[in-house]
Amino acid sequence: MNLTGSSAVVTGGASGLGLATAKRLLEAGAEVVVLVDLPASDGKAVAESLGDKAVFAPADVRNADEVNSAYDAAEAVAPVRALVHCAGRGGAVRLVNKDGSPGDIDLYSEVIGINLIGSFNVLRLAAARMAKNEPVDGDRGVCILTASVAAFEGQIGQIPYASAKAGVVGMTIVAARDLARKQIRVCTIAPGTFDTPLLNRLSEDVRGSLAATVPHPSRLGQPDEYAKLALSIIDNGMINGETIRLDGAIRMAPR
């Protein structure tokens, strides 16, 4: 789908994979790219650095009113035909804590809320708007969600994150089927280990050992490699309902 005459919304757009994708969407000719991110993020400064076709919309992806305001900002310029949903975060929970108490259900719920319910929220609100668009190259819109290889091989401690990302993988084919008659495609990218601020929180040693576990290429992924796949999915009208691993063939060990 050609992006000329369309706007795009990128959640988690202030950082990492979302920011790299926003840059590519602008290069591809989107009329405006709305960066959705938390009010406390660098979204405002990041949008300014990308030029006058980038706009920051402070929003929590779980909040319908805030996300709708972001879509309003995009539609004020051009119909929203692309959503790339990158907002997300981890959170470690064990089933049994070191002191023998059961794992933290509040943190479990929070991680599910951000990664899974947040994905449903941004997807449903985008789809309702895209359904009213005129088709371009056969599509009224394309939605790309972000899972993780943890959806398939979650490591010990990743139970909330792995559950949420597996939910994102699960919703992908259902969403594509549901939205097929509306001519909206839905795909998911499941990244392996990417060099973003999310991984910067880990020590250099841990980042190095993560990189070494990637069979080929034996390094962390670059955010632009995610962005290129997102743009390729938007471009290729036959890709639909699929989760694509983007991981250099990594298969995560139990810990």
Ligand SMILES: NC(=O)c1ccc[n+]([C@@H]2O[C@H](COP(=O)([O-])OP(=O)(O)OC[C@H]3O[C@@H](n4cnc5c(N)ncnc54)[C@H](O)[C@@H]3O)[C@@H](O)[C@H]2O)c1
């Ligand atoms: N970096 C990796 O190795 C990796 C691997 C697998 C999956 N992922 C997934 O890719 C996505 C992007 O990750 P990243 O590496 O770019 O991380 P990142 O931390 O650089 O960016 C994530 C962005 O999401 C925003 N965000 C978090 N919670 C939000 C909320 N409730 N509402 C709105 N915005 C929110 C953050 O402020 C941040 O700017 C995430 O969903 C992450 O789970 C990343």
